[in-house]
Amino acid sequence: MAARAVWLAFRGGLGRRQAFSTKANVQVKARVAERTSPVTHALRFIPQGSGRITVEVIEHLERLALVDFGSREAVARLEKAVAFADRLREVDTDGVEPMESVLEDRCLYLRSDNVAEGNCAEELLQNSHRVMEEYFVAPPGNISLPKLVNKNPSYTAKW
Amino acid sequence: KQGQITPTELCRKCLSRIQRTKFLNAYITVSEEVALKQAEESEKRYKNGRSLGDLDGIPVAVKDNFSTSGIETTCASNMLKGYIPPFNATVVQKLLDQGALLLGKTNLDEFAMGSGSTDGAFGPVKNPWSFSKQYREQKREQRRPKLHREREGSSGGSAAAVSALTCFAALGSDTGGSTRNPAAHCGLVGFKPSYGLVSRHGLIPLVNSMDVPGILTRCVDDTAIVLGVLAGHDPKDSTTVQDPVKPFTLPSLTDVSKLCIGIPKEYLVPELSSEIRSLWSKAADLFESAGAKVIEVSLPHTSYSIVCYHVLCTSEVASNMARFDGLEYGHRCDVSVSTEAMYAATRREGFNDVVRGRILSGNFFLLKENYENYFIKAQKVRRLIANDFVNVFNSGVDILLTPTTLSEAVPFLEFIKEDNRTRSAQDDIFTQAVNMAGLPAVSVPAALSAQGLPVGLQFIGRAFCDQKLLTVARWFEQQVQFPVLQLQGLMDDCSSAFENEKLASVSLKQ
Numbered sequence: 289m290a291a292r293a294v295w296l297a298f299r300g301g302l303g304r305r306q307a308f309s310t311k312a313n314v315q316v317k318a319r320v321a322e323r324t325s326p327v328t329h330a331l332r333f334i335p336q337g338s339g340r341i342t343v344e345v346i347e348h349l350e351r352l353a354l355v356d357f358g359s360r361e362a363v364a365r366l367e368k369a370v371a372f373a374d375r376l377r378e379v380d381t382d383g384v385e386p387m388e389s390v391l392e393d394r395c396l397y398l399r400s401d402n403v404a405e406g407n408c409a410e411e412l413l414q415n416s417h418r419v420m421e422e423y424f425v426a427p428p429g430n431i432s433l434p435k436l437v438n439k440n441p442s443y444t445a446k447w
Numbered sequence: 448k449q450g451q452i453t454p455t456e457l458c459r460k461c462l463s464r465i466q467r468t469k470f471l472n473a474y475i476t477v478s479e480e481v482a483l484k485q486a487e488e489s490e491k492r493y494k495n496g497r498s499l500g501d502l503d504g505i506p507v508a509v510k511d512n513f514s515t516s517g518i519e520t521t522c523a524s525n526m527l528k529g530y531i532p533p534f535n536a537t538v539v540q541k542l543l544d545q546g547a548l549l550l551g552k553t554n555l556d557e558f559a560m561g562s563g564s565t566d567g568a569f570g571p572v573k574n575p576w577s578f579s580k581q582y583r584e585q586k587r588e589q590r591r592p593k594l595h596r597e598r599e600g601s602s603g604g605s606a607a608a609v610s611a612l613t614c615f616a617a618l619g620s621d622t623g624g625s626t627r628n629p630a631a632h633c634g635l636v637g638f639k640p641s642y643g644l645v646s647r648h649g650l651i652p653l654v655n656s657m658d659v660p661g662i663l664t665r666c667v668d669d670t671a672i673v674l675g676v677l678a679g680h681d682p683k684d685s686t687t688v689q690d691p692v693k694p695f696t697l698p699s700l701t702d703v704s705k706l707c708i709g710i711p712k713e714y715l716v717p718e719l720s721s722e723i724r725s726l727w728s729k730a731a732d733l734f735e736s737a738g739a740k741v742i743e744v745s746l747p748h749t750s751y752s753i754v755c756y757h758v759l760c761t762s763e764v765a766s767n768m769a770r771f772d773g774l775e776y777g778h779r780c781d782v783s784v785s786t787e788a789m790y791a792a793t794r795r796e797g798f799n800d801v802v803r804g805r806i807l808s809g810n811f812f813l814l815k816e817n818y819e820n821y822f823i824k825a826q827k828v829r830r831l832i833a834n835d836f837v838n839v840f841n842s843g844v845d846i847l848l849t850p851t852t853l854s855e856a857v858p859f860l861e862f863i864k865e866d867n868r869t870r871s872a873q874d875d876i877f878t879q880a881v882n883m884a885g886l887p888a889v890s891v892p893a894a895l896s897a898q899g900l901p902v903g904l905q906f907i908g909r910a911f912c913d914q915k916l917l918t919v920a921r922w923f924e925q926q927v928q929f930p931v932l933q934l935q936g937l938m939d940d941c942s943s944a945f946e947n948e949k950l951a952s953v954s955l956k957q
Contacts, residue, residue: 348814349807349811352810352814354772354787354794355798356795357803362800362804362807366804366807369757369808370808370811373754373758373821375754376754376820378751379748379828381831384831385830386827387833388656388826389686390885390910397682397685399682404682408533414533415776417773424775426774427785427788430785431785432785433785433787433788
């Protein structure tokens with residue numbers, strides 16, 4: 289019954305904004321209002337300031353990703369992203385299994401172990417900038433990236 | 448096919464039209480010689496009465512994150528500038544096997560991350576509708592008539608290419624709405640197949656568990672033709688299902704009374720523009736007056752889909768972008784102190800801020816201390832979202848009807864005020880959950896807004912019920928009779944051609 293009333297509210301009155309606020313919206317708003325300011329809505333977020341990204345984390349991430357932040361804005365963006373992701377905590381997932389793939393109820397296809405294609409070494413080597421005979425040339429390995437020495441790393445550090 | 452125009456002539460017309468619409472910045476690479484050669488071969492086939500099928504001789508465009516043998520594939524990124532793949536993506540190969548003419552590679556957001564086609568290395572894509580007669584007439588009173596609009600998902604180039612009549616169909620990719628979003632803004636049919644129906648081999652991956660190749664065309668019949676060609680198991684892509692697939696023609700739906708349309712109430716958000724809201728309502732009325740059952744349904748976890756997507760997407764992106772190290776392909780910088788230094792410098796130069804930001808966020812969520820709280824949690828929420836849909840469909844609903852976008856295309860200057868992630872979070876709200884659940888969805892152009900810009904509505908179907916979805920979409924399209932784009936300045940040149948071949952509203956079934 290309530291659903292029908294809500295449905296009618298949705299369908300009627302094209303010009304009246306109030307009529308289109310459904311009960312569901314109010315519920316969602318109420319849930320979100322706990323964590324965000326009353327002015328915002330389900331889509332926007334406000335950075336909670338939850339756990340500032342420390343210098344160690346920055347270094348660690350740059351080392352893992354082999355991509356640098358580049359600027360303080362990038363760090364701020366990461367903080368916002370993390371704050372945004374914190375909203376997941378509101379959801380009750382007790383007893384719920386993680387879903388890796390939507391095709392999880394099907395068997396993975398395995399083809400027979402026969403060589404079907406290959407022998408294209410030359411083509412593949414053509415795309416690389418530095419090759420020697422049949423090798424890709426890489427700089428020496430096993431040398432770690434230099435650690436960021438100061439507490440306030442310069443984001444324009446040259447490697 | 449009826450001999451009104453030869454493939455070569457058609458190809459030339461499309462190529463010249465590409466030249467004239469260069470200001471849209473829809474194409475990154477135009478493969479003129481390849482296309483003309485293909486056109487000649489197609490002509491020979493027609494002469495000998497041995498055409499390969501419906502797509503023989505039809506010009507198509509492909510988004511630049513599909514690998515195309517011998518043609519530069521950049522993903523709109525400096526990382527892959529100059530990269531020429533040695534193989535064709537399976538979907539591209541399938542199109543070529545049917546004789547389609549590959550006109551070129553279209554522009555996109557860098558690595559398909561974003562919802563505006565504004566962040567690529569080759570510049571933003573312009574919406575052809577901002578140059579249309581319909582839009583200009585509405586804007587007569589404005590002081591700045593030159594304001595152009597973008598906001599075209601990330602397959603913006605493909606959408607602009609089809610919309611500007613430079614090709615008949617285009618391939619896009621859909622991870623969070625990247626095909627349906629630009630389709631809605633450009634007045635096209637944007638189709639996202641069920642996950643696992645179409646092969647992803649050769650599509651440079653963004654999020655392996657949600658990516659799908661998408662199809663953009665001017666009408667639903669064309670989409671069905673292209674889908675019939677592309678769908679099917681691919682031994683090179685183990686995430687394609689093995690169910691047999693046959694090309695199909697859409698049956699004409701005359702009786703919708705057996706249909707049950709669901710309207711998800713959580714999609715009625717305050718940000719939805721009133722025009723789209725009323726359009727949505729009118730569409731529901733349309734179905735109801737034709738006899739279908741229209742009911743309200745609930746997808747309770749909708750509000751979390753963006754957050755969940757955000758975590759899963761950045762995590763998978765962090766993994767997928769790890770292959771770009773400059774060693775085997777792509778950009779490489781001159782640092783040779785150590786391998787790691789070289790990788791780091793190459794990746795800094797090759798990726799733009801958006802990509803780097805996502806990689807770093809993804810790595811953060813995958814850290815040992817965060818894995819459980821963010822990544823696993825997001826996967827659990829994903830299951831809840833997918834289950835929402837399953838529950839709704841199990842309760843007897845056949846198709847869901849929702850808006851595709853919050854509003855019509857927004858001016859470029861306004862769009863870039865917010866950063867990429869915020870924009871994606873806002874714009875993908877209606878299209879995003881479908882990718883999480885792997886369901887098929889299609890955006891059908893519904894009407895022109897008060898400003899003269901296109902607005903679309905989205906239909907969502909059950910998994911692997913793509914044919915039924917397209918049948919309903921076609922019925923809706925026929926009821927709506929969406930107007931044709933009239934590009935000023937180009938109409939005079941092409942008007943004679945249009946009369947001959949009805950290019951304006953042509954379908955591939957000639």
